[in-house]
Amino acid sequence: MIYKKNILAAAVLSATCAANANTAPTQELTKKDPLTFQQWHLQNTGQTGFSLSAGQVGEDLNLDFSDRMGIKGRGITVSVIDTGVEISHPDLVNNVVPGSKNLVDGSDFPTDNHGHGTAVAGLIAAEEGNGLGGRGVAPYANLVGFNFLDEQSVASWMVSHGLNEDFRALDRFTDPRVFNQSYGSTPSAPVDGTLANNPRFALEEQVMQDITLDSHWGRGAVYVKSAGNSFRNYNAYIQGTRFLVLPYENNQFFNNQGLPFHDANITSSNTTNWNLVVSALNADGKLSSYSSVGANVFLSAPGGEYGQDRPAMVTVDLTGCDKGSNVSGAHKNALHGGAELDPNCDYRGTMNGTSSAAPNASGAIATVMSANPALDARTVRHILASTARKTDLTHDGVSINFESATGEQVSYDAIPAWQTNAAGYNFHNFYGLGAFNIDDAVYKALFTGVSLPELQTTQWQLQEANVAIPDASLAGAQSTTVVEENLTIEAVQLKLNVDHERLRDIAVELTSPSGTRSVVLSARTGFLNGTDGGFTNTIMLSHHFYGEQSQGNWTIKVIDTDKGTSSTLIYNQNIGLFRTNTANNTVDGVLKDWSLRIYGH
Structure with missing residues (x-):
């Protein structure tokens, strides 16, 4: 009964909307x-x-x-x-x-x-x-x-x-x-x-x-x-x-x-x-x-x-x-x-x-x-x-420049401008x-009379990696996994295990089978964890792939974007100003493993 009333109301409103479309x-x-x-x-x-x-x-x-x-x-x-x-x-x-x-x-x-x-x-x-x-x-x-x-x-x-x-x-x-x-x-x-x-x-x-x-x-x-x-x-x-x-x-x-x-x-x-x-x-x-x-x-x-x-x-x-x-x-x-x-x-x-x-x-x-x-x-x-x-509309995203470990000036597309994914979103x-x-x-x-199909959620799919994250390099650490389920994506969750001493440097990207690149964690995030940093089963979420199909190769890339030139300050007017996250990581980080979970229909 509710549905029929809504359709009737929709028909009436449609005529009204058409009459007022150009006013x-x-x-x-x-x-x-x-x-x-x-x-x-x-x-x-x-x-x-x-x-x-x-x-x-x-x-x-x-x-x-x-x-x-x-x-x-x-x-x-x-x-x-x-x-x-x-x-x-x-x-x-x-x-x-x-x-x-x-x-x-x-x-x-x-x-x-x-x-x-x-x-x-x-x-x-x-x-x-x-x-x-x-x-x-x-x-x-x-x-x-x-x-x-x-x-x-x-x-x-x-x-x-x-x-x-x-x-x-x-x-x-x-x-x-x-x-x-x-x-x-x-x-x-x-x-x-x-x-x-x-x-x-x-x-x-x-x-x-x-x-x-x-x-x-x-x-x-x-x-x-x-x-x-x-x-x-x-x-x-x-x-x-x-x-x-x-x-x-x-x-x-x-x-x-x-x-x-x-x-x-x-x-x-x-x-x-x-x-x-x-x-x-x-x-x-x-x-x-x-x-x-x-x-x-x-x-x-x-x-x-x-x-x-x-x-x-x-x-x-x-x-x-x-x-x-x-x-x-x-x-x-x-x-x-x-x-x-x-x-x-x-x-x-x-x-x-x-x-x-x-x-x-x-x-x-x-x-x-x-x-x-x-x-x-x-x-x-x-x-x-x-x-x-x-x-x-004209926002260009954010690019950052840094000196690579080999002394070259490089530019990184840290947050893309507006993108249209493979599903048109x-x-x-x-x-x-x-x-x-x-x-x-x-x-x-x-005018919508039918709800989405029932939600399906995949199990966490684990991918071992154990790939080094080179310091201050666009090459990053990469790993690929294959998703067999073919769902229309509503959301994607990423679970991450990484060893890295200076997490402020880290950017995390995820690329879908359709080629859409999502920056799931942007570089320069302000952590205060000192020099013993890492991600332990840390979960992140992306809506960048909304409407795309899940089946195929998914690739993660973890990039170190700084060799220690940036830092984090902490300040209290009664205690003073302190500087932290100043020392670069002494060894390369490691992408240990990662998991995906897909929500879709």
Whole structure:
């Protein structure tokens, strides 16, 4: 019955769409609430977002058609797993449904003492047309919230990520079909991927798999994950003391030759197939200055900059001028400090980070799901992938220059520019398969009546290598394995065992049978593991091969790109500045073995 109704609705909307195909988009969505006109991520007309500069017209989520058709997330519940949510906020309360939990005191009120989770909830589903603040991407969607970051036990993780208190999957119509995770960490050393040494991660992955595939009577759910905010630097705690960690090259601070200091593939929760990892775009449609990136990024979404010199996100804040981000006092963002449009400081114009990109993605997913609720989660992901748009079209990727071990100056294509893989999908390590394109995805969802074939996952396929990694040489260490299964690829996981004393030098490439080269780990990643480095069953993920066929020869290449001229700095204002990773590896590294696992159909 649901399917037939969707097809009927699709037929009606098709005629409407055709009639409006050549008309300019209306500006109505910017007029319904007092702050919506500055929410550039919804409709970018060159607003400032109350900052000091404007964005680029048209660089937004593209939801004008969906807005006119009233397709705005109705019937889809999104779980905000964060610092909590002020569920009584006047711009959220009418969209909150039963199911929130305070994981500290057990009540139904997930108290937010920070404001981060409340701002995230507002980006997803702040109410529309109530004369207050702005609106969410999916203003008709339902919300539940959890203060997981205040209580991060295994039990709290289970409840906030889709199980009830008896640890059984939920299937009520008001249970979440989208889980927003605007949190994460930047590890300062490679993660040991041996599941026997990390049973919690193995348990969490199994729960996400079950809920993704089997919850909601087989329709499943989508887990959205922020990529991270460590492109230029990150913070690490050493014996409880906070240090800034940053690259140093050619006698320049923060110089990483244009490469990300944090590759998002180093965070273990970003490497599971069940998390849809999102990088952040600014109001010009380019990578936000802070956004972590990598081959594991699925899509990119608006995250903004900092809301002072350049636009951030306009969203809800904790109520009152004495808490949250917007408090009394002067501020470079014109909305802050008790502005005329928001005298009670219930909103903010400074929300940013991949913490913002994730809820914008969650709102987009809820919108597409509401267009055709019968579609399963994998099919929704596929629709998003097949309708994503290229952004920052002229980005040339990143090439680095280094002196080889034999004294020659060489250039290495460290991150390729936009590539089209053998299946016709565009990919860039900064942007994944592209930027969210809500209208095209909604239109495609309306006319999609059949879900993807059942997911098939290959066993880990081990390939012994024991190949030396020559120092500072483009030759690298190579090894090839043959995959017999012929699946249409949805994702590829790589498990790696490498001995190498100076992992900052290492780049890891994987080439498919179709010839597509994916940089699974970029060079110059900022580790702090000293001189005893290596990868032990370290898992990485790539979406670069989306839609290609898996059968054939797969080749890995591990390249050492530096003979010790770059280094890593750690800084604390009270303790001082220290330099690490300065000495080059004394012996060549070794690619010991590697494994592949294919997800596809």
